[in-house]
Amino acid sequence: MTTNKTDPKSWREATRLVRGGVQRSPFEETSEAIFMTSGFVYPSAEEAELAFKGDKKRYIYSRYANPTLTMFEQRMALFEGAAHAVSTSSGMSAVFASLASQLKAGDRVVASRALFGSCLFIIADILPRFGIETELVDGTDLAAWEKALAKPAKAVFLETPSNPCLEIIDIAHVSELAHAAGARVVVDNVFATPVLQKPLPMGADIVVYSATKHIDGQGRTLGGVVLTNDQAFLDDCLTPWMRHTGPALSPFNAWVLLKGLETLPLRVRQQTDNAGKIAKFLAGHRNIRKAIYPGLPDHPQHNLALNQMDGGSTLIAFEIDGGKSAEFKFLNALSIIDISNNLGDSKSLITHPSTTTHQRLSVEEKATLGITDGLVRLSVGLEDPDDITEDLDRALAAAD
Numbered sequence: 001m002t003t004n005k006t007d008p009k010s011w012r013e014a015t016r017l018v019r020g021g022v023q024r025s026p027f028e029e030t031s032e033a034i035f036m037t038s039g040f041v042y043p044s045a046e047e048a049e050l051a052f053k054g055d056k057k058r059y060i061y062s063r064y065a066n067p068t069l070t071m072f073e074q075r076m077a078l079f080e081g082a083a084h085a086v087s088t089s090s091g092m093s094a095v096f097a098s099l100a101s102q103l104k105a106g107d108r109v110v111a112s113r114a115l116f117g118s119c120l121f122i123i124a125d126i127l128p129r130f131g132i133e134t135e136l137v138d139g140t141d142l143a144a145w146e147k148a149l150a151k152p153a154k155a156v157f158l159e160t161p162s163n164p165c166l167e168i169i170d171i172a173h174v175s176e177l178a179h180a181a182g183a184r185v186v187v188d189n190v191f192a193t194p195v196l197q198k199p200l201p202m203g204a205d206i207v208v209y210s211a212t213k214h215i216d217g218q219g220r221t222l223g224g225v226v227l228t229n230d231q232a233f234l235d236d237c238l239t240p241w242m243r244h245t246g247p248a249l250s251p252f253n254a255w256v257l258l259k260g261l262e263t264l265p266l267r268v269r270q271q272t273d274n275a276g277k278i279a280k281f282l283a284g285h286r287n288i289r290k291a292i293y294p295g296l297p298d299h300p301q302h303n304l305a306l307n308q309m310d311g312g313s314t315l316i317a318f319e320i321d322g323g324k325s326a327e328f329k330f331l332n333a334l335s336i337i338d339i340s341n342n343l344g345d346s347k348s349l350i351t352h353p354s355t356t357t358h359q360r361l362s363v364e365e366k367a368t369l370g371i372t373d374g375l376v377r378l379s380v381g382l383e384d385p386d387d388i389t390e391d392l393d394r395a396l397a398a399a400d
């Protein structure tokens with residue numbers, strides 16, 4: 001295998017994303033190879049023994065490591081500015097591994113309440129089954145964080161912008177409070193993407209992604225990744241967890257994601273640009289009761305969004321009058337935008353969180369989070385934004 005001749009850390013971002021992590025096989029291929037193999041062979045029994053003892057660093061088994069996964073992980077780490085990246089089979093396995101690998105019975109976790117449904121299920125339902133105390137707070141309320149973190153905690157989990165209402169949480173401030181309480185901070189950075197927000201320099205200890213979203217960005221595969229500079233977390237928690245519980249990414253899927261990274265900034269910047277135009281259109285539309293977009297000046301945490309993000313995100317949430325029936329009429333009248341719960345795709349996708357991604361929540365929980373029957377979440381793609389606004393306009397008229 002041959003690797004890059006100069007230090008990839010000296011490269012600028014776009015170069016890191018196209019060339020970072022490349023390891024060429026003896027065939028000197030241009031495009032990265034897919035090592036579609038579950039295991040590896042040893043020239044001798046002695047080498048197998050050395051490999052298992054950890055005295056010879058080499059590939060052993062794809063549940064532990066695989067060259068295509070290594071290429072994806074190295075490219076991802078270079079982009080995030082993290083020392084380490086560990087790939088996982090999905091975003092949820094990344095979220096679960098980042099928490100469960102470091103927690104034990106008796107530990108305490110503080111998390112923001114506005115979370116993607118499955119993340120909330122892990123925090124509120126799964127972890128307490130194993131004797132872990134969890135507390136949910138309003139992520140936008142620093143006094144609530146301060147109160148919850150006045151007691152010692154082991155981990156803090158937050159999502160910013162949040163799914164689906166795009167609340168913004170002050171990563172630097174919460175990280176300071178968390179560290180004083182003894183907690184590691186885990187940020188689910190899916191909505192922002194590493195293009196628009198880098199949580200590690202702001203104080204976060206661990207960043208997780210559903211790579212299924214913008215990193216693939218073309219609706220082809222599930223995947224996830226956990227990034228950190230914390231060597232002790234990597235060595236004592238995450239690596240043994242991954243090796244022995246086995247949520248490994250497939251080499252084929254790692255290859256898809258690796259190629260997705262090459263165009264990630266181009267796609268995310270264009271999609272963010274499109275989302276800004278569409279958010280303005282929605283905010284001024286007579287049938288829209290409320291448009292939520294961190295890039296709009298009337299967003300409650302607009303200034304914080306400007307401070308910690310490099311753009312308003314590729315997602316917009318908005319409400320129309322008339323509740324669920326009007327909302328369904330509107331969704332069914334769309335002809336370009338697809339109804340789908342995925343996001344970050346090159347195709348614009350729309351979902352009704354109350355009946356899909358967040359349908360498990362009680363009426364009270366939905367009300368607290370602002371997930372009304374009239375709310376939809378739009379993930380803006382790469383189509384011409386004028387076609388998307390025309391599609392929205394036609395469908396809004398049909399639901400009127």
Ligand SMILES: Cc1ncc(COP(=O)(O)O)c(C=O)c1O
Nearest residue numbers: 090091092116163190210212223
């Ligand atoms: C914020 C957030 N975190 C995690 C996930 C889970 O990712 P995956 O579907 O790849 O498991 C999602 C999926 O929608 C998400 O929106």
